[in-house]
Amino acid sequence: MPARFTALVETLPATVPFVGPETQERARGKPFRARIGANENAFGASPEAIAAMAAGAAEAWKYCDPENHDLERAIAAAHGVAPENIFVGEGIDGILGLVVRLLIEPGQPVVSSLGAYPTFNFHVAGFGGRLVTVPYRDDREDPQALLDAVRRERASLVYIANPDNPMGTWWPAAEIARMVDAMPDDALLLLDEAYAEFAPDGVSPRLDPADPRVLRLRTFSKAHGLAGIRVGYAIGAPALIKAFDKIRNHFGVNRIGQAGALAAIGDPGHLVRVREKVEFSRARIGAIAQQHGLAPLPSATNFVTVDCGRDGAYARRVLNALIERDVFVRMPGVPPLDRCIRIGCGLPAELDVLEQALPGALVEAASRGE
Amino acid sequence: MPARFTALVETLPATVPFVGPETQERARGKPFRARIGANENAFGASPEAIAAMAAGAAEAWKYCDPENHDLERAIAAAHGVAPENIFVGEGIDGILGLVVRLLIEPGQPVVSSLGAYPTFNFHVAGFGGRLVTVPYRDDREDPQALLDAVRRERASLVYIANPDNPMGTWWPAAEIARMVDAMPDDALLLLDEAYAEFAPDGVSPRLDPADPRVLRLRTFSKAHGLAGIRVGYAIGAPALIKAFDKIRNHFGVNRIGQAGALAAIGDPGHLVRVREKVEFSRARIGAIAQQHGLAPLPSATNFVTVDCGRDGAYARRVLNALIERDVFVRMPGVPPLDRCIRIGCGLPAELDVLEQALPGALVEAASRGE
Numbered sequence: 236m237p238a239r240f241t242a243l244v245e246t247l248p249a250t251v252p253f254v255g256p257e258t259q260e261r262a263r264g265k266p267f268r269a270r271i272g273a274n275e276n277a278f279g280a281s282p283e284a285i286a287a288m289a290a291g292a293a294e295a296w297k298y299c300d301p302e303n304h305d306l307e308r309a310i311a312a313a314h315g316v317a318p319e320n321i322f323v324g325e326g327i328d329g330i331l332g333l334v335v336r337l338l339i340e341p342g343q344p345v346v347s348s349l350g351a352y353p354t355f356n357f358h359v360a361g362f363g364g365r366l367v368t369v370p371y372r373d374d375r376e377d378p379q380a381l382l383d384a385v386r387r388e389r390a391s392l393v394y395i396a397n398p399d400n401p402m403g404t405w406w407p408a409a410e411i412a413r414m415v416d417a418m419p420d421d422a423l424l425l426l427d428e429a430y431a432e433f434a435p436d437g438v439s440p441r442l443d444p445a446d447p448r449v450l451r452l453r454t455f456s457k458a459h460g461l462a463g464i465r466v467g468y469a470i471g472a473p474a475l476i477k478a479f480d481k482i483r484n485h486f487g488v489n490r491i492g493q494a495g496a497l498a499a500i501g502d503p504g505h506l507v508r509v510r511e512k513v514e515f516s517r518a519r520i521g522a523i524a525q526q527h528g529l530a531p532l533p534s535a536t537n538f539v540t541v542d543c544g545r546d547g548a549y550a551r552r553v554l555n556a557l558i559e560r561d562v563f564v565r566m567p568g569v570p571p572l573d574r575c576i577r578i579g580c581g582l583p584a585e586l587d588v589l590e591q592a593l594p595g596a597l598v599e600a601a602s603r604g605e
Numbered sequence: 606m607p608a609r610f611t612a613l614v615e616t617l618p619a620t621v622p623f624v625g626p627e628t629q630e631r632a633r634g635k636p637f638r639a640r641i642g643a644n645e646n647a648f649g650a651s652p653e654a655i656a657a658m659a660a661g662a663a664e665a666w667k668y669c670d671p672e673n674h675d676l677e678r679a680i681a682a683a684h685g686v687a688p689e690n691i692f693v694g695e696g697i698d699g700i701l702g703l704v705v706r707l708l709i710e711p712g713q714p715v716v717s718s719l720g721a722y723p724t725f726n727f728h729v730a731g732f733g734g735r736l737v738t739v740p741y742r743d744d745r746e747d748p749q750a751l752l753d754a755v756r757r758e759r760a761s762l763v764y765i766a767n768p769d770n771p772m773g774t775w776w777p778a779a780e781i782a783r784m785v786d787a788m789p790d791d792a793l794l795l796l797d798e799a800y801a802e803f804a805p806d807g808v809s810p811r812l813d814p815a816d817p818r819v820l821r822l823r824t825f826s827k828a829h830g831l832a833g834i835r836v837g838y839a840i841g842a843p844a845l846i847k848a849f850d851k852i853r854n855h856f857g858v859n860r861i862g863q864a865g866a867l868a869a870i871g872d873p874g875h876l877v878r879v880r881e882k883v884e885f886s887r888a889r890i891g892a893i894a895q896q897h898g899l900a901p902l903p904s905a906t907n908f909v910t911v912d913c914g915r916d917g918a919y920a921r922r923v924l925n926a927l928i929e930r931d932v933f934v935r936m937p938g939v940p941p942l943d944r945c946i947r948i949g950c951g952l953p954a955e956l957d958v959l960e961q962a963l964p965g966a967l968v969e970a971a972s973r974g975e
Binding site (some may be wrong): 247293354 | 859
């Protein structure tokens with residue numbers, strides 16, 4: 236008998252949070268013509284970030300600075316907090332895993348919304364936490380229901396994304412601030428703001444960086460157009476930030492990613508340009524959807540979640556028909572959110588492909604369902 | 606009271622496995638002139654890898670392929686095994702953490718050598734394992750003593766590095782093969798071959814890739830000159846390889862790193878050139894050491910561990926005096942290994958700095974100790 240896995244590992248399923256588009260392309264035997272399913276930023280990174288990374292390639296023989304010193308300080312300055320409030324990690328995904336590992340004993344409850352970010356659930360399961368979910372309400376996460384669940388379960392960890400993925404909806408900053416204020420002293424709110432830079436002003440709340448009840452998560456993967464470098468960060472109370480040192484992979488952030496992220500922070504003008512392009516793309520996705528009788532949800536992100544107007548099986552058929560037509564898209568995983576498909580803000584040429592593919596996909600989805 | 610850390614996290618010290626040279630430079634207020642302390646490859650990566658990474662910078666808006674498909678296949682082909690035998694992870698450091706997490710319940714014994722790789726110990730502690738160590742013997746890890754400890758403790762996990770870090774010594778392949786053969790069926794040998802490409806022929810054993818008792822670890826950080834990209838891999842039995850999927854950070858390997866590693870595999874000639882330069886540098890470090898009455902240990906790595914001839918306190922003084930003279934070096938952490946300092950195979954100009962600095966450092970170390 237080979238070495239035994241832990242009892243916890245034995246219980247874990249072999250499923251993965253997401254299947255990558257490359258995997259699908261290999262299975263299909265042909266590439267997608269529109270890569271608009273993973274909420275990537277098709278408009279790319281700042282030219283300054285790209286140049287910094289290209290220059291950094293020749294320095295890749297060195298380990299990274301394990302303290303992420305320069306990047307942490309630049310992030311702290313950009314957010315008007317101290318470096319002691321900043322933790323740089325291997326993407327929000329990596330940070331979520333570390334937070335769960337720091338706080339959750341096997342069997343302890345963790346609260347999220349039914350249909351919210353699957354990678355968070357993956358980490359909760361991976362450390363033996365007991366996931367407690369509350370439903371979305373009108374396609375938004377429900378802060379009061381999340382708080383009620385925290386109290387009822389005496390949970391020490393709760394997750395919310397604002398703006399939300401996969402729905403693209405959002406709460407104004409005041410509502411999130413109210414949620415933080417109402418958090419029990421001995422619990423932590425993970426506030427995932429991966430899409431914050433796409434949102435209207437007044438969505439990201441001002442927070443007390445000494446408040447141990449909330450950890451704000453940001454990333455270079457979305458508005459900064461750097462999903463491939465795996466750099467995210469957390470903003471929170473120093474005691475929690477410092478605790479990451481106990482378990483993190485100290486040389487785990489790659490050196491080229493550090494260089495790219497640092498240059499990206501130094502080019503805020505790029506974010507302005509990206510935001511304009513995303514707004515334009517968002518509007519066009521909405522128009523394409525409406526033209527074919529579908530209902531785009533309002534979005535504060537770089538994707539538009541589109542209500543297909545029937546049940547999950549129908550939306551799944553629309554999705555599959557789009558994929559067959561070389562359009563990589565994804566959809567929410569659970570009812571009633573799964574009546575929608577999620578379409579990313581692609582390049583104009585990609586939305587041309589979408590526009591051409593959608594009518595046929597809808598006909599096919601309707602006919603297959605009869 | 607803020608959210609509580611797990612009982613295990615509360616017991617973990619805040620120490621880090623290594624302090625980076627950048628941290629030391631900031632504390633010193635000036636840069637090192639010789640960066641020869643972290644076993645990096647000063648001769649750099651393959652020009653093809655650098656070009657691939659530079660080209661990849663513009664594609665960094667995309668997530669990586671979470672299956673590492675192309676890289677896994679290239680690695681499998683290079684080693685003559687199946688892709689099902691290959692796991693690509695975030696450096697050997699990251700893979701070590703995942704293995705411990707897969708196999709070790711809190712309190713379970715894990716065997717290593719006293720003074721071996723601290724990051725492995727960090728992960729064992731981080732998942733609550735009980736580290737059991739056996740001493741080095743004649744500056745080499747002691748396979749029989751490690752096996753004896755596995756049997757005595759009924760341990761399911763044991764670590765050995767061949768060639769060894771921090772001593773640079775090695776066992777011939779036959780000895781490692783014997784160790785694998787003698788492993789209990791229900792235990793796993795982690796065979797860390799980070800430095801294998803620097804070793805003479807006949808050091809890396811032929812292994813049965815279906816044998817569940819051994820997991821071979823390799824990296825792009827050393828001979829490939831890509832420490833900054835965080836890509837390592839494991840070769841082992843499919844059931845273990847597949848289990849990583851249950852807990853890994855699926856999009857955690859960065860896209861530029863994938864491109865660099867893939868190109869590096871395609872340029873084996875670069876390894877030949879690096880190896881020549883390392884051999885030359887190793888010989889020169891040995892000569893410099895001997896010239897000043899120190900005893901270089903034989904090395905199968907890209908560093909030379911140098912016996913300073915007295916106790917750990919003396920070697921520590923030599924080390925500190927070198928650091929004061931702008932030479933970044935490190936040393937083993939425990940007796941009797943800590944009578945040595947560890948000097949990396951730097952560029953000729955860096956060894957010039959070493960050569961100039963060493964006499965004064967030795968004088969200072971001797972005088973301070975009186």
